[in-house]
Amino acid sequence: MYNIALIAGGDSGEYEVSLRTGDNIYQMMDKSLFNPYLIHFKGSAWTWKDPEGNIHPIDKNDFSLMVDEKKITFDVAFIAIHGTPGENGKLQSYFEMLGIPYTGCGSFSSALTFNKYYCNLAVSALGIPISPSLHFYRSDRIDYAAIEQVCGYPCFVKSCNSGSSVGVTKVHNVGELDKAFEEAFKYDNQLMVEKFVHGREMTCGVTAVYGAVQLLAITEVVATNEFYDYDAKYSAVGHKLLTPANISPQHQAVLKEYSERIFHHLDCKGVVRIDFIISEDDGIPYFLEINTIPGQTALSIIPEQVRYNQLDLTDFYTRLIKEALQ
Ligand SMILES: Nc1ncnc2c1ncn2[C@@H]1O[C@H](COP(=O)(O)OP(=O)(O)O)[C@@H](O)[C@H]1O
Ligand SMILES: [Mg+2]
Incomplete structure (x- = not known):
């Protein structure tokens, strides 16, 4: 025992x-x-x-x-x-x-992936598409011209170290930028501005079964709000989850390969969820973020993906614990 x-x-x-x-x-x-x-x-x-x-x-x-x-x-x-x-x-x-x-995940992997900007850099270095972004500290002056040039509008302003869409604002024009910066700096002293990707949001559960990296499933998240914000995430009516996502076999294969590559090279352990947006404009899946402690409430995505794999959730947790013991 x-x-x-x-x-x-x-x-x-x-x-x-x-x-x-x-x-x-x-x-x-x-x-x-x-x-x-x-x-x-x-x-x-x-x-x-x-x-x-x-x-x-x-x-x-x-x-x-x-x-x-x-x-x-x-x-x-x-x-x-x-x-x-x-x-x-x-x-x-x-x-x-x-x-x-x-x-x-270990301490380094957790710290790296938790910072959205550094995580993007690491994922990009693996050859996986990310949306163009800029990094600002609280003490930096807001470079409006660079934001306009690199990201344009709409864009997303996000505090680097947060989650659940807290400190995340969709900015529609330059007039909304200062307020979005203020909001993001409430949670962290660094933020990123990211170019908007218009498309469908996919989230990939990934685990390693005794060392062999394995995609659990791809779930499409359909937010009924303007984006997958805090309210959309935690109200039953704010979003819809579709497992498996109804996407082409090509997109399935690419997302599986990207997710497993990221999991392996960023030294992930246990179970994580890796998010992408498949662009409607160019068909490219852009990496969004990694959740190394994904939600596992009775209604969360990971339990749903485990069930989709016909795995027993109890056995699933037994394996995670046994892996930690090794
Ligand atoms: N570049 C982007 N383009 C389009 N939507 C985005 C972009 N960045 C974030 N979002 C939207 O905002 C949500 C929250 O952003 P995310 O980076 O996942 O932060 P969090 O850690 O708070 O979940 C996403 O689920 C998505 O709906
Ligand atoms: Mg997210």
């Missing part, structure tokens, strides 16, 4: 989603193999609530719990926090220093 610290919560706009992801994974985890403890993170409060409702703090020196004067340690940390500190390499670094195995 392995003790699993299933960690949810965190300090981003995706806190609530993470709690639901954590609950769902808890439900699905094989209790005949694993003894899961749902650990709640909020700021510096890392706690476990026992069945009687008593709250126990984690001892951060060795990530252990003291319950009834007995010390509980963990064989694996299952990280289910979207955004900071679970998706950007911080928790991964902490567990690496303590020598505690954890699920998913």
